[in-house]
Amino acid sequence: MTSQPVVSQPVHRSGALLDHLARRMRLRAESVLAPFRLRPRHLVALTVLRGRDGITQQALSITLEMDGTNIVGLLNELEAEDLIERRRSPEDRRRHLVALTEAGAKRLAEAECALAAVEKEVLGALDDSQREALHSLLLQAAMGSDVSCPLD
Amino acid sequence: MTSQPVVSQPVHRSGALLDHLARRMRLRAESVLAPFRLRPRHLVALTVLRGRDGITQQALSITLEMDGTNIVGLLNELEAEDLIERRRSPEDRRRHLVALTEAGAKRLAEAECALAAVEKEVLGALDDSQREALHSLLLQAAMGSDVSCPLD
DNA sequence: ATAGTTGGTTGGTGCTGCACAAATCATTAG
């Protein structure tokens, strides 16, 4: 690899587009999510938790790239709604292993279902297969670039 | 395809992933952009302007889904740096037609160039062709779902 | 045992992005 001295095509930047679309999505998502007593960041956290059960709070803080103290608050809110559970780690009883509860998984699924319309609107220019492709690319990017995710 | 009465697979939701990745990108982008005296939202605005020269401020406000009064502030900042230009519309002299200046296009290009590393990091799990695919999907979604963009 | 370190928690402070409201000016339309 790295053999070709190809200087580099203009290689399009996706940052601004990502920002823009995320914003549009979030604006609509907020009102849709409100009846579920969830805000966008809750959704993000729950989504992460669905993929990595029993993650430690530190790892979560790294994954979400949020300050540890704010993670606490976020989890408090979710725990108050019984959507997540904090279990003590048997190996190191200081650690909390955070996991989605059944209610949490259910709420997440319901919320996602309710977001179908939003996504349809924001990603309206994409057909189903394109949306699926987008999802898998986003997923791969999100999982792969996760510092706290050594082995998947 | 589209012939099967498949009720619907779980159809993955991309909202949270979009949110998550945009955040990761934005966090890094902020520091990279600082030397250019640009913040992420400036980048978004400039990116939009590159695609639609001579757009009216109202249209911009619709596209960015930002309040009109905040658009004014944003444009003031960009105009102070001579990155955009406000021209009076000849047809309706109340309107401002906003356009990228040469300096603006240049700054935008430079900033994007500087963001290469950031994108490489955040989208590190994707290879070049995947990144390209992602970009074109995002672009299509952004252009297509734009209410103020009747004909492109 | 004792000291130092680490995971988590609490409380507080402050900045930034943004929505929203109100008042103003220039221009256009009826």
Next chain:
DNA sequence: CTAATGATTTGTGCAGCACCAACCAACTAT
């Protein structure tokens, strides 16, 4: 002339989030 419209200015308030300091419980090392 009057009303409506595009843009501007100024001011208010809230939410997200980073950061700091103090603290407890539990682990580690000596």
